[in-house]
Amino acid sequence: MGVIPEEWKVSTVGCEFEIKLGKMIDAERNVGVPKPYLGNKAVQWSRIDIGNLPTVPMSRSDIERFRLRKGDLLVCEGGEIGRAAIWEAPIEECYYQKALHRLRSLRGFDSQLLVALLRQWSERGLLTNYVTQTSIAHLPRVKFLEVPVPVPPPAEQRAIVGALSDVDALIASLEQLIAKKRDLKQATMQQLLTGKTRLPGFGGQWDVKQLGEIANVKTGPFGSSLHESDYVQEGTPIITVEHLGELGVIHFNLPLVSDSDYQRLRAYSLQIGDIVFSRVGSVDRNALIRSDEEGWLFSGRLLRVRPDRRKAVAPFLSYQFHGERFKSLVRNVAVGQTMACLNTQILKSIAVVLPSLGEQTAIAAVLSDMDAEIAALEQRLAKTHDLEQGMMQELLTGKTRLV
Known part of the structure; x- marks a missing residue:
């Protein structure tokens, strides 16, 4: 647990919380009245997804034992072990299954503070020593009881939770704003790219062309031309399917080839404005080549x-x-029967709709501005996440005191 302030106490999760596992789901043995319940996937960090909840028959005894109360802390016993959220009772009646621990504070320990601690422990792998590994890793109740926990004074607990909650609220608002901006962009694309809405100053009919009429389509080098063993530590990057992102090429874990291989494969180098498509699997994935990727393969x-x-x-x-x-x-x-595949002839035959070059440029500029706004918000969101991580490190260890 590391060094903590002298004013803080050391306890265990079991001393601070009552811990109970949920109902075992068994289609053959469960009897009673169907009731909605939460499974592991419903519990995410600091939120609970109640969409399309399954039901399970519950006996009178089950209803008494497994009914959730507002303020109950739910912790994932398997999957992403330790993932936790507080039940805020968005629906009147709900229960929980055995894949979840339900915690209720015994001595006033703030449940929101334990959620923050669990998140920090999970990210740092600090729960590993308490996990039982059989066919699937899980956190047994008997082990969870023993996990040590720092106990700040009540006033400091509330101050820490308040500070972290403010950052969580900012993150949630940014995520909602980004989602709205993405939805707006999709709606704008639907209108502008089909001609349903025209930008000021443009009119006339759009042309329908096969892609092969307005672009050159080329397949990448055959496997015999390049092998994984040819990759080097420094050289020219090669774009593969996993690097095709919605907003362009993903610059992560790119394979590299030597200068000699690059010269041999120059016919497969990329220019600004090229668009690369996946040829196998997720054949609808594609990305525009920009200046940063010019000359790549x-x-x-x-x-x-x-x-x-x-x-x-x-x-x-x-x-x-x-x-x-x-x-x-x-x-x-x-x-392709087992895996979707494209080839040059198929891609060339697909129809595209085209306004004038001027209108194409104007539409692309509108959508590019929307992308830039979304990217700026995502960058701000990433920085806020980093800020939260720094705050958690300072506040949850007592390095920075709020009281």
Whole structure:
């Protein structure tokens, strides 16, 4: 547990809380009145998902033993062990299954403070010594009782919980705002990319073209041209399927090839404005190549689309490719029984709709501004998460005192 202030006490979870496991779900043995219950997946960090709750027959005894009360602390016994949230009684009646521990404070220990401690312990792997590993790792009640816990004075507990709750509220508001901005962007894409809504100053009919008419489509190098054993520590990155993100190429865990291999594979180098598609599996995944990725290579599991700049604006096409209409078309025309596959001919045959180059540019600019706003909010959210982690480290160890 580390060094704590002299004014803090050391206790155990079992001394501070009553701990009870939930009801065993057994279709053959459960009898009684069907009641809604929470499983492991419903309990997330600091929130509980009550959408589409399952039911289980409950006897009179079960109802007395497993009915939740407002303020009950629920802790995951398996899965992400220690994940916890407080039941705020959003519905009148609910129960919990055996995959969850239910905790009720015995001596006034603040349940919200234990949620924060559990999160810190979980992230740092501090619960590992209390986990039983059979076929599935889990935290038995008898072990959970023994977990040591620092006990600040009640006033300091409340102050710590208040400070962390303020940051949690900021994080929740940012997450909600980002979700709204994403929904707004999707609605805007639906309107602008189909011509249902026109930007000021633009009119006229849109053209329908096959992709092969307005872009060059090329398959990545065959497996025999490049092997995993050819990868090096320093060199030119290769983009593969896992690097295709919604907002562009993901710059993480990129394989690299030597200068000699790069020269041999120059035909598969990328330019700004290229769009790369997954050729196998998630065939609707694609990403626009920007300046940071210029000169990189694409793997044999990808297809490269290089738009003709006289006919199409690459960012506009990229947004169209990320629309559900186009993604659905791609999934429907893909071949393969065990795994969806695309090839150059299939991709070339898919229809795209195109306004004038000027309108394409204007639409892409509107959507790009929305992406930039979302990215700024996500960056702010990430910084707030970092702030929360720093606060938890300071406050939960007593390095910084609020009282």
